[in-house]
Amino acid sequence: MLKNRIATLLLISIVSVTSNAQTKAIYQDNTKPVKDRVEDALSRMTLEEKIAMIHAQSKFSSPGVPRLGIPENWMTDGPHGIRPETLWDEWDQANWTNDSCIAFPALTALAATWNKDMSLLYGKSIGEEARYRNKNVLLGPGVNIYRSPLNGRNFEYMGEDPFLTSKMVVPYIQGVQSNGVAACVKHFALNNQETNRHTVNVVVDDRALYEIYLPAFKAAVQEGDTWTIMGAYNRYKDQQACHNQYLLNDILKGEWAFEGTVIADWGGVNNTKEAIFNGMDLEFGTWTDGLSQGTKNAYDSYFLAQPYLKMIQSGEVGTKELDDKVRRVLRLSFLTTMAKDRPLGSFGTEEHALAGRKIAEEGIVLLQNKNNILPINLSKTKKVAVIGENAIKMMTVGGGSSSLKAKYEISPLDGLKNRIGSEAEVMYARGYVGDASTDYNGVNSGQNLAEKRSAQELKDEALKIAKEADIVIFVGGLNKSDFQDSEGHDRKSLGLPYNQDQLITDLLKVNKNLVFVNISGNAVAMPWVNQVPGIVQGWFLGTEGGNALASVLVGDVNPSGKLTFTFPARLEDNGAHAIGEFPGSKDVNYTESIFVGYRWTEIKKIKPLFAFGHGLSYTTFQYGKVTADKTNMGQSDKISFSVKVKNTGKRDGFEVVQLYISDLKSYLPRPVKELKEFEKVFLKAGEEKTVTFTVNKTALSFFDDKKHEWVAEPGDFEAIVGASSADIKSKVKFTLK
Incomplete structure (x- = not known):
């Protein structure tokens, strides 16, 4: 009897499961094609649900469709690590204790590896971190072209050459998206300066547009199959890039047949009607304080929210464009939050830290090595003088939206101490004070860089230890403060800040065995280049940066990085500055056309300080x-x-x-x-x-x-x-x- 009852219950259970499977909505069925699932879900949505889905509900999230079980979308900055949690409706930190990420090298360093396998490793690793934190869109990578060495955001990009950038961006996308997390390639397009970035109108000929500024985006779409693209702040043909007929409809969705979602950069949408008709899909960050404004929900006042709904209800516009936007957002959901067998990801792991270190080691560029001053000969070196604020300053904090709360960060000084502290004496002097601040966007590095000593006292200390040392490692360059390598601000000159040039010149008088390590995402002037035997491009290298740098300086790793942009000897040797068109105020004219970077120096027969593609080895x-x-x-x-x-x-x-x-x-x-x-x-x-x-x-x-x-x-x-x-x-x- 018991066996019969069990058999009957099993039969009922099987019939029930079969029945449920037969009645399951198409959009819920992972075995169905994504296009069929999208159409089915769209047919079930109300007008109000569609409108809700195409604009933000918080600083970094947009609604799903709760009634249909379609989850929210959650964005996170990249592109170098997973941003710490912010409050729902404010930029202030949420003060979580478990959101400290692995900071990966800046994309300039990744591109300098010239290694597509490193790009895949980077994308896979950062995608795992995003997935673990339940983010389904990573806001990166950036592929805007390096037009001027003064662009404050160059450190987030991959250099001056469209072919190299195209080849490096594709594996990054594939690595990220293998985790069921969408890459969001940015900033489309012509975002090549931070000055007046919300208002400047780019005037560029079609040859330069198609040959220089678009190829990496095209590769991201047609080869990398990126699921999302982020619009840019600037204008093109006097239309905002975030709702631009030519860029978004004609080229991206027309010529390239992009099926994914166009996401606004935060504050990039400025007009409801243009956003409806000119290709924008998902509006984020329109300037409002949200709930703190005192309205019930200020996000309902976004351009693609209540204003759009009222235009439909009044008959002023139809729903054809709305349905296209919703289709694209639904597609994003089905590829990410509702995808079958998404991996769970991992966060803050040793594996990710070591991946970042490997990328950093391959990206470091040996620019000059006279008399084989490098690698450091530890059998003959008893005292090493490390000089410069950048040898101790945390670089994972600051710089704009890529600022991170890193689980840890190894400084260049600590990296050298870790590696050679038992074999040689490592002495340190700050030498100069650049930026003593330790807080950015609510993230505090925990460092105390306050300095009471005078500039002369700092200099005297540096000269004293340099005189005693067998070799001097000067770790300088830029930082992520305003008007250096920083979003929202361009640099004011090509020269090193904080009077570093004079300090280097004075150090050479007491010790000619000097290596300059340039921590930056940009080219800098080097008036002392003929006197300094060793020059290393050290980038912003992330969590394991100091260990990676030390491994190259002592020769544990043979340097193999190559420059992804030209180092000009003078600012006017750069095309944009030679023609006087950087930065623009209202219009900026790209009259150098296709002749960007090495294309300019070669056509003009200008000898660069260091050429594109340059990098030495041991x-x-x-x-x-x-x-x-x-x-x-x-x-x-x-x-x-x-x-x-x-x-x-x-x-x-x-x-x-x-x-x-x-x-x-x-x-x-x-x-x-x-x-x-x-x-x-x-x-x-x-x-x-x-x-x-x-x-x-x-x-x-x-x-x-x-x-x-x-x-x-x-x-x-x-x-x-x-x-x-x-x-x-x-x-x-x-x-x-």
Whole structure:
């Protein structure tokens, strides 16, 4: 009898489950295509639910549809770590005790690895941190082009070259989104200065737009399949970028067929009608204090909230555009919060810290190494003088929306002490006072950088320990204070702040064995460059930054980073400044057109301080002659180029082999050469490998703005292999028929 009853209950249970499965709404069924689920959910929503879904409900969240069980969307800054929790309706910190993240290196450092595997590791790791904190949109990465070394936000971007940025952004997106967290690539588009960023109107020709400023976004959409894009603050064609017919409708959703969600930068929406018709999907951060304004819910006053609802109800506008916006937001939900088998993520782990360290080590760039001053020879070094505020100042705090509450941060001084403290005496002197503040946006670093001593006393102390030392490591550069590397402000000059140049000059008088470590996301002037034997680009390296830097300085890691932007010797050697168009006030005219970065210095025959793609190693590499697999290329053909590279030194190391293409004759002006492929190859001491690049006509094409199409013009070309844009090893000619 008992067996019969159990069998009957099991049968009833199976029938019940089967029945429920048959009646489950399509939008709830993970086995159905996302498009079908979106349409089903849309058909069940009320007008009011649709309106609610396309604007924020708090500083960092937007509503779902509670009645249908569709969760809220929760955003977080990136792009270098997961922002600490803020109060629901204010920018103040929520003062959680479990939201201290791993700070990853700034994106300038990631791009300087020239390693797509590092980009994938970065995206996967930061995506795991976002997922664990239940954020389904990571506001990053940033891919705006480095037009001027004074842009305060350059440290969040990936450099001056559209091809390099395009190749580095795709794995980052894929890594993030493998966690069921959407990447939000920003800021679309032409956001190349912080001065007057909400009002400036960019005037740029279509060639520059398509060849320089759009390729990384296009790759993010068509190769990376990014689920969201963030609009920019600036204007283009006198329309706000966050509701811009040309950028969002014509190009992003038209030419590129973007199916994802366009999210406003915080405060980027300015007009209801334009936001309805010009491509904006999800409004965040419109300037209001929210609930503190005294209204029941100030978010209902957003441009895409009650004002939009009233226009529909009055018949002034229809619902076609609204349904498109909601479809896109629903798609985001089904790919993230309602996706099947999303991983759980992890947060603040040793694994993530070590991933960040590995990326940092590969991104550090050895710019100059006269007399092989580096790596530090510990067998002959008894005293090391570390000088500079940046050797101790926390750099994970500050700089704008990328400011973080890091679980910990290893300073350059502590990194060196950790590594060599038992082998040599490490002495420290501050040398100068740059910024003693320790609080930014409610996050306090916990440091006490208050200084009572005079500038002369600080200088005297620095000179004293420098004189006693075998080697001086000067850790200087910029910081994340206003008018340096900081959102909302551009730099005022190319020179180092806080009188560092004079201090470096004085230190050289007492000890010529000096290494300058530049902590920054930007190029700086170096008037003493010929006197300082060692120069290292140290970036903002995150949680494990000091350990990573020490590992390179002592030679545990062979440096392999390469510059992603040109260091000009003078500010006027940069194209935007040569033409006097940075920063703009009302209009900013990009009359340098496609000639940005190395494209400008080469066409003008200007010698840079350090060239794009430059970076030294503790070993040496020998290049063979580049060869082509054929001399002629048809319109649909591909052509391959091969070059042998040998490690001729005594250390194992990476080399970044760079392929540039030169169009020898064109009916439109073209750069001297352009990066079109690269490969980071590891070679043991004495080892030789053949590096092969394959390109098609896309690599030969330019954008004809009169025809509004890409053109591969028949004629002669050169394939150029180099260790940088200035260090050319070999060339070979070929013809496009």
